[in-house]
Amino acid sequence: MGGVQPAESRTSVVGRLLVLLERAASRGCRLVVFPELTLTTFFPRYWLPRLDDADGFYEREMPSPETAPLFDRARELGVGFVLGYAEMTPAGRRFNTVIAVDTDGSIAGYYRKVHLPGHVEERQLAHQHLEKYYFEVGEEGFPVVELAGLKVGLATCNDRRWAETYRVLALQGADLVAIGYNTPVGGVPGMAPEPHRMMEEHLLSVRAGAYQNSLWVLAAGKSGFEDGQRLIGGSCVVTPGGDVVSVAAGDGDELVVGTYDPRVAEPYRAELFNFALHRRPEHYGLIVERTGHGEPVVETLAGRS
Numbered sequence: 001m002g003g004v005q006p007a008e009s010r011t012s013v014v015g016r017l018l019v020l021l022e023r024a025a026s027r028g029c030r031l032v033v034f035p036e037l038t039l040t041t042f043f044p045r046y047w048l049p050r051l052d053d054a055d056g057f058y059e060r061e062m063p064s065p066e067t068a069p070l071f072d073r074a075r076e077l078g079v080g081f082v083l084g085y086a087e088m089t090p091a092g093r094r095f096n097t098v099i100a101v102d103t104d105g106s107i108a109g110y111y112r113k114v115h116l117p118g119h120v121e122e123r124q125l126a127h128q129h130l131e132k133y134y135f136e137v138g139e140e141g142f143p144v145v146e147l148a149g150l151k152v153g154l155a156t157c158n159d160r161r162w163a164e165t166y167r168v169l170a171l172q173g174a175d176l177v178a179i180g181y182n183t184p185v186g187g188v189p190g191m192a193p194e195p196h197r198m199m200e201e202h203l204l205s206v207r208a209g210a211y212q213n214s215l216w217v218l219a220a221g222k223s224g225f226e227d228g229q230r231l232i233g234g235s236c237v238v239t240p241g242g243d244v245v246s247v248a249a250g251d252g253d254e255l256v257v258g259t260y261d262p263r264v265a266e267p268y269r270a271e272l273f274n275f276a277l278h279r280r281p282e283h284y285g286l287i288v289e290r291t292g293h294g295e296p297v298v299e300t301l302a303g304r305s
């Protein structure tokens with residue numbers, strides 16, 4: 001998707017999504033992935049000292065009167081979809097959320113973003129990255145839902161850079177992982193500012209996740225400019241072999257299409273990445289016991305047989 005400007009209404013954004021949905025249906029697509037925080041501009045770039053001043057960016061119900069046309073049309077077309085949005089719960093909790101809707105219009109599941117990047121406090125930057133300020137960490141983990149007859153793992157943006165995301169989804173039998181994202185070019189603390197580097201790191205992440213877990217990745221990002229901030233784009237379809245078979249060509253609203261074929265994953269799952277045969281979880285304990293890089297576990301040779 002091209003950028004969503006701060007003044008753009010939900011109705012206007014949904015109109016753009018409907019155009020893409022119609023195009024997808026006419027190409028025979030059964031599943032469409034929309035970006036993270038699709039319905040608004042990527043507002044974590046703004047520092048608003050009063051959190052309540054951001055309330056207008058959040059959805060309190062889904063579907064809402066503004067988003068209902070998307071749900072209705074998708075059901076009529078028999079297309080499932082995944083849509084990212086900012087969620088405000090009835091108790092006033094805030095999450096960076098994804099909803100997954102099946103081809104018959106039923107809600108298949110939700111995901112609340114786990115890996116929230118950025119910072120909580122205002123920083124002296126042209127653009128902030130305040131996800132830790134605007135959202136709580138999702139508490140329900142990474143779900144796999146049934147969409148268009150496939151097992152679809154849900155993740156969002158920064159999750160795609162973490163190996164654990166894909167592995168936890170693959171261990172639940174995911175055939176593919178749907179990932180919406182907003183990756184600003186430059187100005188993100190700790191990330192290289194050059195657009196080509198950012199694109200390289202994005203593709204490296206989704207390709208590695210797909211390959212190491214024998215699953216497809218559908219990555220859908222915003223692109224072009226939003227309120228003066230450039231977003232990386234690069235939406236793509238990645239095979240279980242790690243090949244990018246389809247990628248966005250431009251910076252505006254665009255349909256990126258791939259054909260899911262279960263046979264691509266089969267040789268990997270049968271042999272090289274046959275988890276049941278080759279994984280050694282007894283040696284992976286540190287992954288869940290330790291968060292930071294920590295001290296090396298120094299092995300002593302004494303007593304080794």
Ligand code: CDV
Nearest residue numbers: 117157158182183184188
């Ligand atoms: N919305 C995001 O999660 N964006 C992050 C930041 C760090 C640029 C990303 O990983 O793309």
